[in-house]
Amino acid sequence: xxxxxxxxxxxxxxxxxxxxxxxxxxxxxxxxxxxxxxxxxxxxxxxxxxxxxxxxxxxxxxxxxxxxxxxxxxxxxxxxxxxxxxxxxxxxxxxxxxxxxxxxxxxxxx
Amino acid sequence: xxxxxxxxxxxxxxxxxxxxxxxxxxxxxxxxxxxxxxxxxxxxxxxxxxxxxxxxxxxxxxxxxxxxxxxxxxxxxxxxxxxxxxxxxxxxxxxxxxxxxxxxxxxxx
Numbered sequence: 001x002x003x004x005x006x007x008x009x010x011x012x013x014x015x016x017x018x019x020x021x022x023x024x025x026x027x028x029x030x031x032x033x034x035x036x037x038x039x040x041x042x043x044x045x046x047x048x049x050x051x052x053x054x055x056x057x058x059x060x061x062x063x064x065x066x067x068x069x070x071x072x073x074x075x076x077x078x079x080x081x082x083x084x085x086x087x088x089x090x091x092x093x094x095x096x097x098x099x100x101x102x103x104x105x106x107x108x109x110x
Numbered sequence: 111x112x113x114x115x116x117x118x119x120x121x122x123x124x125x126x127x128x129x130x131x132x133x134x135x136x137x138x139x140x141x142x143x144x145x146x147x148x149x150x151x152x153x154x155x156x157x158x159x160x161x162x163x164x165x166x167x168x169x170x171x172x173x174x175x176x177x178x179x180x181x182x183x184x185x186x187x188x189x190x191x192x193x194x195x196x197x198x199x200x201x202x203x204x205x206x207x208x209x210x211x212x213x214x215x216x217x218x219x
Binding site: 031033035042043044045048050055056058091093095098099100101102103104 | 144148152153154155156159204206207208209210211
């Protein structure tokens with residue numbers, strides 16, 4: 001089973017600040033996903049990324065969000081100007097026959 | 111997205127089998143039936159998937175109705191570590207996972 005790590009495990013930021021969440025799959029994979037889960041709510045799809053391009057994004061994934069794979073290993077989700085409602089758990093997933101999820105980053109926006 | 115319907119919650123005694131049902135009456139011929147679970151404070155975890163035939167793996171079994179409009183995830187011997195929210199999701203290929211509210215399984219010691 002592929003291993004996926006995410007950093008940081010918990011990020012606290014002020015509203016309006018930029019945050020970068022990182023996902024590090026141990027093996028090389030081409031297909032990545034970001035999901036988020038607001039406390040007490042469903043897991044929601046944000047974006048999928050294949051071969052260094054966004055393949056699909058949800059309506060949540062607006063201009064404040066971006067993804068990239070800067071060094072061929074890390075896979076990052078950037079939120080340019082955080083809002084209170086961005087507070088959530090953010091999960092990265094990779095595709096290796098099935099989707100395998102990381103442990104998540106808890107983002108708290110104050 | 112094809113929808114699934116699951117009970118909100120279920121309880122089971124430890125070391126007994128658990129049958130988690132899922133209805134998916136609008137399933138299309140190419141949809142695979144996937145099950146994921148989410149343990150407390152963790153990310154979702156793949157459990158099992160199937161298309162038409164029943165499937166077994168080290169975690170669970172999946173029983174699929176002949177008309178494919180329903181399926182049942184079977185945990186043969188529940189442990190306390192199986193307490194989680196279980197999601198039944200229809201999926202084709204590399205599509206995104208669309209999570210519903212799932213079934214919250216409580217295991218009674």
